[in-house]
Amino acid sequence: MDTTNGLEILQHNLLSEVKAFFDSAPPLKDSNEVSEKLKEFIEGFSTSQGDGRAERVVCVTSGGTTVPLEQRCVRYIDNFSSGHRGATSTEYFLKAGYAVIFLYRRGTCQPFCQSLPDDPLLEWFEPTSESNIQVREQHAKAVKRAIMKHHAAVADGRLLKLSFTTIFEYLQILKQIAMETRCLGTHAMFYLAAAVSDFYKPWKDMAEHKIQSASGPLDMQLSQVPKMLSVLRKEWAPLAFCISFKLETDSRILLEKADMALKKYKMHAVVANELSTRKEQVVVVTGNEKVSVRRDKNHPGDDVENPLINLLLERHSTYIEDSDI
Amino acid sequence: MDTTNGLEILQHNLLSEVKAFFDSAPPLKDSNEVSEKLKEFIEGFSTSQGDGRAERVVCVTSGGTTVPLEQRCVRYIDNFSSGHRGATSTEYFLKAGYAVIFLYRRGTCQPFCQSLPDDPLLEWFEPTSESNIQVREQHAKAVKRAIMKHHAAVADGRLLKLSFTTIFEYLQILKQIAMETRCLGTHAMFYLAAAVSDFYKPWKDMAEHKIQSASGPLDMQLSQVPKMLSVLRKEWAPLAFCISFKLETDSRILLEKADMALKKYKMHAVVANELSTRKEQVVVVTGNEKVSVRRDKNHPGDDVENPLINLLLERHSTYIEDSDI
16 A cells, blocks of 8 residues: 555545444344345346346435444433434335335334324224224324335335344445445435434443443543445445435534535535424535425425435436446 | 531432422423323322222333433433333233323333334234225234223323423423322322433533534533432422332342432332343342242243232332321
8 A cells, every 4th residue: 555645544544444343343133134135125126137227226224323332232322313304205216216225213204104193003093892993084094095105115026124223233234235236336326314323332342231320420432433425435335326414403514514525425415404494495415516405385295305306316317327428 | 407417418419409400401391281181180089089088190100211412402312211111010000900190201112002013003004905904814903902902091091191202301290290199198109110311411511503523532421310219209209109110231239229229219119120131020129128020931921010010019008008007
């Protein structure tokens, strides 16, 4: 390695950090099962099928990752995310003909289910007699739609759901997905809407047992999670079309941070959203434009994901065409 | 105040800490609504009704509290708890004739629903035709039982459900419950199974905006949550029968810690459980005994909560009788 090259050293350091992260992570329990499901799912969409062109497949990540603070975990740090963005976006991707790998945090929002309450079974169902239950009349349509659309997508082999809880699980599965979708080339997309922790406690530095409270205030040091977006883009899935998200609560720094992320991680687009207005509008930041995307208020029930996905589909098409030349 | 009295100083300090905690907490959004629900619920069980004796009412707390790390919260610390213990115990309390105030973490396990999967609607229901859905045959009994039993308990006015997410919400509602159940005297019980954070970030010390990751590893100082069990027992609900829980991952320190909690907070009993065996056995620690309670393995489907609640009911009866003398 040429030690006079600063960028290469940086890249080398990052790869060492990434290796250390994965080496120290607790092994994924159902790694083989995940791998088989992925292979089977992808097979139908790769170039070996049909007219010799790969179909488009998007990996949508959704919900927040947890960071355990103890090995036998009682306490953890969590990133707030309902998973609404990822679930809604999945619906639009499916509608547009994409196959979707939905990598979601257990317990968060599911595609076609956003209009349902947290606990639909207890909130919307009622006993009708001593031995029967039914969904309340006013909710029947929403419940039927959710179950039918969801089951149809899974049954058609166009929706694969994989779940995670910890940041260790999330990054290990994301890497598997990236590796398995390489065969799709530019037809693969990563739509990284999950709220991924920036900080973590390396497994080996963790207390084995529950941290005791008797010894006064808690002083906690957390390490930075290696910048996996760089690695995904450069190493794991160099041809895929990659969209990341930047969430901030301070609108003054949002676009600047999104722009930095775009350049630093070489994303194809960064979706900038502010916590308080994220359901109304986002800004799609690319190398040569900043496009503000708004929910259409004239259409009740419309959401910001509708125009957002439309815009990204167009950009993905352009990306594929440009790469084909 | 006699400043030569160490205990009084300690108590005075604790009350100042508690005041500071509540003063700095973000106000409970639906405080009035919670208060009205509680009043209405309790009314039916107080001494003013029926034969002039209060009925027994237990407040079961369940699930983990979150500790926000930012005011516009993106990140938080969470305590792991499925809420299984609280939900199952609620069923046994109802069966034994108690009225139950179920104070639970949003999204955790609900009474009568433990046998259901995380997402019963998507996992157990299926489309039967173009316009109909049904629960899969093999799960029909479990779903019907859950909905019927749950609705019956709520409809009979014997189950009041109140939810929390943050430690601020949890402690504010717990205080309200304690105040409202004072009229029940010794007939009130607190069964504090929730996993409550020992540490928190005082609201005024919190960053307003999302903590930035660019500046390297995160060094985080957290304050100790004031020991509210003491305050509940001494100030809020001095006559109620109080059970707290001690969860440890290290069995070697468990009983010692449970004993310390019993004495320090003047609980009537502490339920000691170890993370890995908590579904098989617990130890009930009181001032003069340590009773090991085990799940009956000869009865499939039996759980440790069955004998646990039986034991506590007996102890509560003795407590009421002793107080009546």
